[in-house]
Amino acid sequence: MSWIKGILFGVVGYLAGYWLSISLGVERGTEAPFAIGYVFFFAGWLLGAGVWDHWARSWFGLENKTPPTKESHGWKRYFMFSTDHKVIGVQYLVTFALIFFLAGAFAMAFRYELMRPGRDWLSPKEFNTVMSTHGILMIAVAVSAIIGAFGNFVMPIQIGAEDMAFPRINALSYWTTPPVVFLILGANLLQGADYGFDFGWTAYPPLSTVAGLGKLFFLLAFMTLGLSSILGALNILITVIRLRAPGMTWGRLPIFTWGVFTTSFLSLIFTQFVFTGLFMVVLDRVAGTAFFAPDQGGGALLYENIFWIYSHPAVYVMIIPGFAIMLEILPTFARKPLYGYKWAIGGFFGIVAMSATVWAHHMFTSGMPDWMTVPFMAATEFISIPTGIIFLSALGTIWMGKLRLKTPMLFALAVVFNFLIGGLTGIFNADVATDLQLHDTYWVVGHFHYTIVGGEIFALFAGIYYWFPKITGRMFNEKLGKLHFWWMFLGFQAVFLPMFWLGYNGMNRRIADYIPELAGTNMWVSASAFLLGASFLVFIYNVVNSWVRGPQAANNPWGARTLEWQIESPPIEHNFHQIPTVTGHPYDYGVEGSVHAVLAPQAEAAD
Amino acid sequence: MSTLAHDSKYQLVTRRLGLWLFILSESMIFIALLFTRFLMQGVYRPEELNQTLGLGITTILLISSFTANRAEVRIAQGDRTGFLRNLAITIILGLVFLVVVVAVEWPEALHFAPPSTGYGTLFFAITGMHAFHVLTGLIILIIIFFQGKRGQYSPEDHWGAESGVVYWHFVDVVWIFVYPILYLFGP
Incomplete structure (x- = not known):
């Protein structure tokens, strides 16, 4: 088992790295041996998981092992090192679903604290750590889940490929993610002064340069996540x-593939900035450098600039794949061609091009020169133009369509609804005058949950329901799917809509307490949050039950036209009996005589 | 099943493209660090910087890029001895660069620009990040050297050697930006 061997090798690596750094004269009791130890842990973990096998064996002239296949290992191959893009896709999907539920549980914990004003059961530092853990784990889900799961499983099939271009680097980027979770949970388990990290997911110095091992764990975890993201994007x-x-041709590429493709530009280029920013914090902590000492020319603003140069494009890394799933699903269930296909792609590229010009709108209250605020405000508001084009494409597809309201379609429609609220409330954050009032309040919390959860996570669930029959070969229970949708949708509105009101009335984010006047609304929000959390039990039951004993799914239950629906469910190894020839547009629903692709007849080719 | 994706010439271009994208991504680290240099310290530069040493190691690294290129050309022409000889020279020059930076330049800089100062922070972080890339490049070249010695690589198929050499050029090009920005800029 790759997991056990990975952890074993990782621990050995950690001890070796710790010992090595001590014997090289690094001071015991500082954070440096831990940081160096982690680098060795990481290398050991990857070695144990089997990531280096192929390369390292060839360096030493050894034979290579045969990869695990469906025939040789059955379901166990999901727990092993595999280079099959479909296995990696499922590994990503299940891993990040678990991280999502874990991060949700942390949200439940701090919503319990916020139910009443005053202190209930978490100390301020515990509250901040629990809140930050929820934040960073959800960021990990938002950045990686759709791209990792469906970008891996669906995208290569959609373009008619047998696998990713670099299958081993693909596996590497998956096996890079578990250490992220180990570190974040480890930081929560540390005791005393080392416990936790209390700076949100942004890790602004000087707070992040204060002593405490938990903080170092967070920084290393975030850097590791960045590495995974870069390698995945490259692939x-x-x-x-x-x-x-x-x-x-590029003009026939399915819209979901376009979405992950354009997103990958952002991950590839900008992730290195957050990596560098976090690396500077680590250097300040362990190597005694002075990046964030104000008297040496650096300081917190330097970090904020570097951090947001990545982290604003990162929100497009989250939402563009969400939009892409929405646009993939809408035509299938509206039985109409995708409206403005080329314009939607233009919208993706527009967002990518503009994403790096807006970062300082996160810093209006941080102390920037007045003349800089208006350009950043204008740029931020301009970016709603490409976003609006994508919206227009969605609405044009729904318009006069004959909608089939199956579970995936309901989720896709919810993306349109939620993101509209998220987008409109964002204008107030982009506007300097109103942002000075709303910055760091629950208004912002409501805004980014409506865009990222309401937009991307709803799209993630749309994708899970949409491709579930393809991935598992079985059909989920439609009634339970619809129950989950309405429960989650209404629960979501009940939690996050009041937050705009809370923020407007001055409730600060990231603080364990609030003015007593807001007690009633907070009680409502917390109760709704528990309700929202419970909705996922329906989902888990439905998915697990259907995966094990659901009815056999048809190859193309939704009557979709893209390539992944023209092959078996679940697909065979290497996907196609023969590489298909693409002859037409993927979304010509109801267009006479249009054929997307010609595949070799399945039975004939199998002989 | 034979497809275009399995064609070795087509695959070579795919891998090249992958390496270039990796290099593009990797350059962003240095772009961020070098911009930070101007944000933190403007064009300030301490008088005590050892200019002779700086010019010396720059020359060494530039020459090593030339020999790395020679190595690649030799294996493409099927001249294994020339390939290994040029590769060995590249590795030695790279080692000299690394040792001089870490064992001579750094201890000197500790006196006039310790990491607790603004310029020292930048000097050690940027040269350190570059030295790390030199180290990884050296490890790759050493692996290639021993694989070449075992008879791997041919004029038709020497992607492994090519990729190592391209990465080495990248390390070199980074230094071409690092050197003037740390050593030469300023009054």
Whole structure:
């Protein structure tokens, strides 16, 4: 088992790294041996998990092992090192679903604290750590879940490829993610002064340079997550550029593939900035540098700039794949061609191009020169133009369509609804005058939950329901799916809509207490949060039950046209019996005589 | 099943593209660090910087890039001895660069620009990040050297060697930006 061997090798690596740094004269009791130990843990973990096997064995002239296949290992292959893009996709999906529920549980914990004003059961530092843990784990889910799961499982099939361009780097980027969770949970388990990290997911200095091992764990975890994101993006870009089937021109590329493709530009280029920013904090902590000492020319603003140069594009890394799933699902269930296909792609590229010009709108209250605020405000508001084009494409597709309201479609429609609220409330944050009032309040919390949860996470669930029959070969229970949708949708509105009101009335985010006048609304929000949390029990029951003993799914239950629906459910190894030839547009629903792709007849080719 | 994706020439271009994207991504680290240099310290530069040493190691690294290129050309022409010889020279020059930076330049800089000062922070972080890339490049070149010695690589198929050399050029190009920004800028 890759997991057990990975942890074992990781621990050995950690001890070796710790010992090495001590014997090289690094002072015991400082954080440096831990940081160096972690680097060795990370290398050991990857070695144990089997990531280096292929490369390292060839360096030493050894034979390579045969990879685990469906025939040889059955379901156990999901727990092993595999280079099959479908296995990696499922590994990503299940891992990040678990992280999502874990992070949700942390939210339940601090919503219990916020139920009443005053202190209930968490100390301020515990509250901040629990809140920050929820934050960073959810950021990990938002950045990686859709791209990792469906970008891996669905995208190569959609373009008619057998696998990703670099299958081993693909596996590497998956096996990089578990240490992130180990570190974040480890920071929560530390005792005393080392416990936790209380700076949100942003880790602004000087708070993040204060002593405490938990903080170091957080920084290392975030850097590791960045590495995974970069490698995944590189793989997706090359796969789409190089491995499209004959006839799969850029103008015939399915919109979901376009979404992960454009997103990958952002991950590839900007993730290095947050990596560098966090690295500077680590250096200040362990190597005694002075990046964030104000008297040496640096300071907190330097970090904020570097951090948001990545972290604002990162929100587009989260939402563009969400939009892409929405646009993938809407035409299938509206039985209409995707409205403004080329404009929607233009919208993606527009967002990518503008994403790096808006970062300082996170810093209006941080102390920037007045003349800088208006350009950043204007740029931020301009970015709603490409976003609006994507919206127009969604609405045009729904317009006069004959909608089939199956579970995936309901989730896709909810994305349109939620993101509208998220987008409109964002204008007040982009506007300097109103942002000075709303900054760091629950208004902002409501805004980004409506965009990222209401937009991306709803799209993630839309994708899970949409591709579930393809991934598992079984059908989920439609009634339970709809129950989950309405429960989650209404619960979501009940939790996050009042937050705008709370923020407007001055409730600060990241603080364990609030003015007593807001007690009633907070009680409502907390109660609704528990209700929202409970909705996922329906989902878990439905998915687990259907995966084990659900009815056999048809190859194309939704009557969709893209390539992944033209092959078996679940797909065979390497997806196609013969590489298909693409002859037409993927979304020509109801267009006479249009054929998206020609596949070799399945039975004939199997002989 | 034979497809275009399995064609070795097509695959080579795919891998090249992958390496270039990796290099593009990696350059962002240095862009962030070098911008930080101007944000924190403007063009300030301490008088005590050892200019002779700076110019010396720059020359060494530039020459090593030339020999790395020679190595790649030799294996493409099927001249294994020339390949290994040039690769060995590259590795030695790279080692000299690394040792001089870490064992001579750093202890000197500790006196006039310790990491607790603004310029020292930048000097050690940027040269350190570059030295780390030199180290990884050296490890890759050493692996390639021993693989070449075992008879791997041919004029038709020497992607492993090519990728190592391209990465080495990248490390070199980074230094071409680092050197003037740390050593030469300023009054």
